[in-house]
Amino acid sequence: MNLFDQHLHSRHSFDSYAEPIESVRHAIEIGLSGLSFTEHYDTHPDEAPACVFDEDAYTDTVAKLRTEFGRDIFIGKGVEIDYQADSMDAIVSFVERSGFDVVLLSVHWSEGKPIHKADVWENRDPSEVTRCYLRSVLAAVRHCERLHRSGRRVFDVLGHMDFCKRYSNRFAGSMHVAEHMDVIEEILTACLAADLVPEVNTSTLRNDLPDPMPGEATMRRYAELGGTMMSLGSDAHRSTQVGADFDRALDMLRAAGVGQLAVFRSRDRQAESIAR
Ligand SMILES: [Zn+2]
Ligand SMILES: [Zn+2]
Numbered sequence: 118m119n120l121f122d123q124h125l126h127s128r129h130s131f132d133s134y135a136e137p138i139e140s141v142r143h144a145i146e147i148g149l150s151g152l153s154f155t156e157h158y159d160t161h162p163d164e165a166p167a168c169v170f171d172e173d174a175y176t177d178t179v180a181k182l183r184t185e186f187g188r189d190i191f192i193g194k195g196v197e198i199d200y201q202a203d204s205m206d207a208i209v210s211f212v213e214r215s216g217f218d219v220v221l222l223s224v225h226w227s228e229g230k231p232i233h234k235a236d237v238w239e240n241r242d243p244s245e246v247t248r249c250y251l252r253s254v255l256a257a258v259r260h261c262e263r264l265h266r267s268g269r270r271v272f273d274v275l276g277h278m279d280f281c282k283r284y285s286n287r288f289a290g291s292m293h294v295a296e297h298m299d300v301i302e303e304i305l306t307a308c309l310a311a312d313l314v315p316e317v318n319t320s321t322l323r324n325d326l327p328d329p330m331p332g333e334a335t336m337r338r339y340a341e342l343g344g345t346m347m348s349l350g351s352d353a354h355r356s357t358q359v360g361a362d363f364d365r366a367l368d369m370l371r372a373a374g375v376g377q378l379a380v381f382r383s384r385d386r387q388a389e390s391i392a393r
Contacts, residue, residue, distance in 0.1 A: 119380065219348075221272070221316065232281050237288075243291055261307075280318075294332070346377040
């Protein structure tokens with residue numbers, strides 16, 4: 118089985134010190150067939166000065182790693198785009214002029230604030246904050262749907278669809294995604310219409326949560342709606358986290374009836390069977 122980790126960060130992202138070469142060595146050690154770095158590209162004016170990578174330095178790193186390790190493993194140059202409704206035109210033209218292997222679209226903000234900040238959750242009903250977050254994800258996917266209708270695939274993967282549960286768990290001690298399956302279903306349906314592959318992000322499993330993002334119930338709903346493939350990502354910010362908990366995620370995907378992983382090289386998508 119050809120497994121790719123398609124969500125990981127290195128020192129080219131503002132919030133990671135991981136040495137890219139160490140991440141590649143770890144990926145080879147655990148038997149992955151590929152890894153794609155997906156450095157943060159956050160354009161909100163509060164964040165952009167610190168949170169946009171040096172593109173030349175990043176390109177240079179990936180080129181050097183490919184020279185050294187390209188025979189042993191596929192090394193992708195990807196990006197994790199933070200969805201910001203007001204900057205989508207600039208974001209789309211950035212993506213279209215850059216030579217990425219895989220492009221993730223992730224929602225980190227909701228109601229004008231970053232969802233990982235405690236004040237978003239203070240004095241609020243966490244179920245309501247969760248619903249607002251999921252509505253933001255739906256707006257992001259609808260944007261992709263419009264792009265797709267005009268014949269463009271700008272984004273490949275929807276990152277950590279129910280990311281808010283990490284923070285409702287942290288700040289409110291509870292998770293509410295299951296109460297909003299109606300919105301989740303709209304998101305999944307829109308993903309299919311937009312040709313956008315949802316990700317299974319295993320980072321929550323490292324933080325003692327029972328589920329990856331999203332969990333098995335959402336995977337099952339996706340399969341019922343006709344979804345056949347998802348993308349696998351560890352969201353590693355340290356080299357030793359590359360490929361973490363993939364076995365658990367694969368078991369959940371199989372149990373849910375999702376039989377394939379989507380693997381990207383130069384934006385080209387291939388399906389890899391996860392049958393045993
Ligand atoms: Zn993210
Ligand atoms: Zn990430």
